[in-house]
Amino acid sequence: MSVRRQTANRLTLFRTCGTCGKQIVTTADTPWVRQVERDGKRQATTYFCSEGCFAASYKHIGWFDGKAEERRKLKDRNRDPEKERARHQAYQQAHREELREKARLRRLTNPGLSAADSAYARRKRKLIAEEAQANAG
């Protein structure tokens, strides 16, 4: 939770830890607070006594095991660009008319946009060609 204002004395409140039930003292800058489903309320402001209890309040404790980056990398490794491309193409095939109509409407509602897009694409192609030439020569 963010500290809204720097004051010398913060209101101190006695609360119950949402995980272990211990009585704790909190101030406005207590970091372990979040909305959880509690006492029949979907979103109830709940305080926790420690980082451990705060982490335990999440259903997926794994989010806090410090291995998020590892999992992200694994997910990236398991990606199949070939499969993704095929899926993209299949979608375009299936929605060809729809996409064409959408593009037409976009051109109609934004005059000059397609010209700008073309100019951009032309400039990009030119730069890529120049770079390739510079690298070759």
Ligand SMILES: [Zn+2]
């Ligand atoms: Zn606790």
